[in-house]
Amino acid sequence: MNLHNLKVGARLTIGFGIVVALLLVIAAINFVSMRGLNGEITLITDDRLIKAAEVSKAKDAASRTVLLLQRAAITGRTEDIETMKAGVLEASNATSQRLERVNRMITSPRGREMFNALVEARGRNTAARNETITLLTKGNIEEARAHITGPVADAQAKYFAALDALLAYQLELVDESAKEAHTTYDRAVALSFGATIAAVLIAIAAMLVITRSVTKPLGSVLEAMKALERGDLTHRVHADGRDELATLMLAVQAAFAKLSTLANGIKESVDVIRTASGEIAAGSTDLSSRTEQQAASLEQTAASMEELTATVKQNAENATQGSGLADNASAVANEGSAIVGQVVETMAGIEQSSAKIAEIIGMIESIAFQTNILALNAAVEAARAGEQGRGFAVVATEVRSLAQRSSAAAKEIRELIETSGGRVQAGTELVARAGETMQRVGTAIQRVTDIMGEIASASNEQSRGIEQVNQAISQMDEVTQQNAALVEEAAAAAGSMEDQAKQLTAAVGVFRTGQTLVVQSVSHRAPRTSQPAFAKKGGAQTRAPKQTDMPKPAAVAAVADGDWSTF
Missing domain, CATH: 1.10.287.950 (Methyl-accepting chemotaxis protein)
Structure with a gap:
């Protein structure tokens, strides 16, 4: 395309249009990259970290339940048994709410499998614990103590193992999301930097081409004015194109x-x-x-x-x-x-x-x-x-x-x-x-x-x-x-x-x-x-x-x- 056939305003419009288009491309790249990075961060903060925190709180509640049960079995006093029963009920209800929230947030097959195993282990642990509470309530302190060191201990070990496995899996997912966020960030920086360099180079090229198409005719006009200053009316100016300068x-x-x-x-x-x-x-x-x-x-x-x-x-x-x-x-x-x-x-x-x-x-x-x-x-x-x-x-x-x-x-x-x-x-x-x-x-x-x-x-x-x-x-x-x-x-x-x-x-x-x-x-x-x-x-x-x-x-x-x- 011959720029001399375009008006100066059209040339400037094309130049600024190229710059604006490049800025829009850079903005689009940054927008897509930031949206991906925001998705990864949102996944970490609104899903995986929440599930890990809920599993950790459920484990803490199970530990408090064991301590209350052991204290009541050791003292054998009625007031300790009643306190233990109230604490166990409160902890059990809180754990049920947390596990229900985790259940709604799990989407992967592996997570679903581990959660089902956790629910099964919790059920056995709850049954053993309830049996121990019944013995303590009836006054069978020794039998209750034996039951705590036997079936209750085995059920609790399996329950804690299931909690630890699900917690480890969630922390592993957090690490994977963090790595994906870093990858997305590095890719966005590289694309933005590359697009910026390309935009600068294209803008410089357009600037040089448009500037030359304007300054060259102006130089011819300036030479003509200098010739007129010398009194030389034989000077000739050669016009090329159909723009304002021509x-x-x-x-x-x-x-x-x-x-x-x-x-x-x-x-x-x-x-x-x-x-x-x-x-x-x-x-x-x-x-x-x-x-x-x-x-x-x-x-x-x-x-x-x-x-x-x-x-x-x-x-x-x-x-x-x-x-x-x-x-x-x-x-x-x-x-x-x-x-x-x-x-x-x-x-x-x-x-x-x-x-x-x-x-x-x-x-x-x-x-x-x-x-x-x-x-x-x-x-x-x-x-x-x-x-x-x-x-x-x-x-x-x-x-x-x-x-x-x-x-x-x-x-x-x-x-x-x-x-x-x-x-x-x-x-x-x-x-x-x-x-x-x-x-x-x-x-x-x-x-x-x-x-x-x-x-x-x-x-x-x-x-x-x-x-x-x-x-x-x-x-x-x-x-x-x-x-x-x-x-x-x-x-x-x-x-x-x-x-x-x-x-x-x-x-x-x-x-x-x-x-x-x-x-x-x-x-x-x-x-x-x-x-x-x-x-x-x-x-x-x-x-x-x-x-x-x-x-x-x-x-x-x-x-x-x-x-x-x-x-």
């Missing part, structure tokens, strides 16, 4: 080609610049003449604009005064309209009051009419009463007379109120018409005020615009004067340009492009007869320039004060 080398080669072309172009252009500097001097003289004519025209235009500015300012002031008077008239008309509105409201109130008074008069007439009827009824009743009702009849007659006079007065008041109401209504209509007239007058005055305001605003804008035009013309005059000075300096700059062109030719000559240039000199052309600037465009001189496009004199002065000797 792309970089192709870009460097293209840059060398472009720099070579650029250097040749600069060499050609420098001679043209040197030749054209003479024409720049002639053109500067022509431009100086036209600039002087333009300055004179601008002075005349500036004087005319000043007169026009004064006239427009006067018009703006008059328009402002007219607008103020119109505002005052509009305010007076609005005030009159407001007063007429108040009068209309007052007349409406009077009309409402007259209507209420008419209602009250109507009520008074109704009361007078009812009072008249009551007086009439009272007179009739007084007539019926005869002499007794005469005085009452006189009062009723007076009341009737008063009711009639009240009714007549109420009618007169009603007629007067109706007459007054008609006049008030007519007055209200006249006042309303006057209010409408005042509103129309106010509207008309407001329109006059708006028109006068627009005239004043337009006059102010014209004044500001003409003032800006005047300022622009003044700036143009200043700029024209500065341009005249700049044109004079341009002639000096042309000579400086020719000197700079020679220096640039010497500077570009440092680069070796491998080509021989033949540069044709450009002949000096005679300066053309210039025309005034305003003669080229007839109507352009009367247009006002834009206020935002005028160059500031400070900026022009900054250009004029430049160091033309280093142009």
